[in-house]
Amino acid sequence: xxxxxxxxxxxxxxxxxxxxxxxxxxxxxxxxxxxxxxxxxxxxxxxxxxxxxxxxxxxxxxxxxxxxxxxxxxxxxxxxxxxxxxxxxxxxxxxxxxxxxxxxxxxxxxxxxxxxxxxxxxxxxxxxxxxxxxxxxxxxxxxxxxxxxxxxxxxxxxxxxxxxxxxxxxxxxxxxxxxxxxxxxxxxxxxxxxxxxxxxxxxxxxxxxxxxxxxxxxxxxxxxxxxxxxxxxxxxxxxxxxxxxxxxxxxxxxxxxx
Amino acid sequence: xxxxxxxxxxxxxxxxxxxxxxxxxxxxxxxxxxxxxxxxxxxxxxxxxxxxxxxxxxxxxxxxxxxxxxxxxxxxxxxxxxxxxxxxxxxxxxxxxxxxxxxxxxxxxxxxxxxxxxxxxxxxxxxxxxxxxxxxxxxxxxxxxxxxxxxxxxxxxxxxxxxxxxxxxxxxxxxxxxxxxxxxxxxxxxxxxxxxxxxxxxxxxxxxxxxxxxxxxxxxxxxxxxxxxxxxxxx
Numbered sequence: 001x002x003x004x005x006x007x008x009x010x011x012x013x014x015x016x017x018x019x020x021x022x023x024x025x026x027x028x029x030x031x032x033x034x035x036x037x038x039x040x041x042x043x044x045x046x047x048x049x050x051x052x053x054x055x056x057x058x059x060x061x062x063x064x065x066x067x068x069x070x071x072x073x074x075x076x077x078x079x080x081x082x083x084x085x086x087x088x089x090x091x092x093x094x095x096x097x098x099x100x101x102x103x104x105x106x107x108x109x110x111x112x113x114x115x116x117x118x119x120x121x122x123x124x125x126x127x128x129x130x131x132x133x134x135x136x137x138x139x140x141x142x143x144x145x146x147x148x149x150x151x152x153x154x155x156x157x158x159x160x161x162x163x164x165x166x167x168x169x170x171x172x173x174x175x176x177x178x179x180x181x182x183x184x185x186x187x188x189x190x191x192x193x194x195x196x197x198x199x200x201x202x203x204x205x206x207x208x209x210x211x212x213x214x215x216x217x218x219x220x221x222x223x224x225x226x227x228x229x230x231x232x233x234x235x236x237x238x239x240x241x242x243x244x245x246x247x248x249x250x251x252x253x254x255x256x257x258x
Numbered sequence: 259x260x261x262x263x264x265x266x267x268x269x270x271x272x273x274x275x276x277x278x279x280x281x282x283x284x285x286x287x288x289x290x291x292x293x294x295x296x297x298x299x300x301x302x303x304x305x306x307x308x309x310x311x312x313x314x315x316x317x318x319x320x321x322x323x324x325x326x327x328x329x330x331x332x333x334x335x336x337x338x339x340x341x342x343x344x345x346x347x348x349x350x351x352x353x354x355x356x357x358x359x360x361x362x363x364x365x366x367x368x369x370x371x372x373x374x375x376x377x378x379x380x381x382x383x384x385x386x387x388x389x390x391x392x393x394x395x396x397x398x399x400x401x402x403x404x405x406x407x408x409x410x411x412x413x414x415x416x417x418x419x420x421x422x423x424x425x426x427x428x429x430x431x432x433x434x435x436x437x438x439x440x441x442x443x444x445x446x447x448x449x450x451x452x453x454x455x456x457x458x459x460x461x462x463x464x465x466x467x468x469x470x471x472x473x474x475x476x477x478x479x480x481x482x483x484x485x486x487x488x489x490x491x492x493x
Contacts, residue, residue, distance in 0.1 A: 246275035
């Protein structure tokens, strides 16, 4: 277990005018750690994710990332080009709606290969070989490599989006409701896949979800958000089995048993 | 360390915010220690807090007061106030747990569920699976079930998967929450034998066993948990 955090978040707030998006959020994330951010719609979890992934600029606070050269860099003071390079190589972002993270009118193989070209890979044969290897890992048949994702089912699109994100061996992946629009049997397959990949690749991940079962299955640690603030955090099974805060108790007791 | 686990003055209560903040004291002043090679059984009637103590020892329940000290990786860790990542590290290498019910993961086979704790410690997949197969065979789980996810298994079959998963590593401390509750006599005997092997290897065990026969066979010492009733100390 590495002793150095990958991401250091200190007192991050985001205001939309006078409305609070998220307020004074602090945490550190270590390599290989999976953090779930849970809470109902409007609790600020997606705002937080957007701030962390530089899609939104926080109103205040510091987010530092441990670069591959061993230095910590403040994301707010990074140039646009550098941030984009980080997004394309060392980070991944899995959107709830795969159409937001894929190019729907180019082939599945090209969707995966594009990220490789962005990091300088130019050999067509190598790119195609890694693309087909990744399609296999996310359980998409090799015969679909030349098909466009708009001909894919929702579950396949989501798996393709994951392959596209992981092909450059990122160290940190952000996921926004990755199983959101999928039916349960497709969810189960995706969860198992994500769980396996995170484990095998030693990825760190921040997963935003309102589904506590997803948090339980995928995460090591959990943060519960309400009205823009983190009201409870800790080991995932501790938060779920022994919730302390009134709102967390309400969330946990609202899960339907099957 | 000859005493891998020391519990000192631990107290726990639940505050039920959805029930007007009513506070339910569970246990207070829990103090005991477990030596290497010893099996301590938590006894007492249902509802007295046995499972809660076990869950605090595993870091699954928060601790209001007191310390839970374990030797981990050459240093002393207080699990009662340890960071989440420390708790996870302790669970990976020092502290094992056999829960009452198996939490099944969709699509993961029984064999892989059992092998996982070994793989998490860096044992190669093939070797971990072989070890898992030996344990499942020992626990008489039919071989046809090994490649299947245990969601559809019977209670006793799931429990045997759970036991194999808990026993596969050489954790120095092992917590057992009624591991024999839904087993037949033949498999209960296998578990008793496995516990004896753990003791011989110097593992410190803490368990809850409602079955008297099993309890008498494995216990070196029985702690009456009603001793830790908060009402006793309130007076």
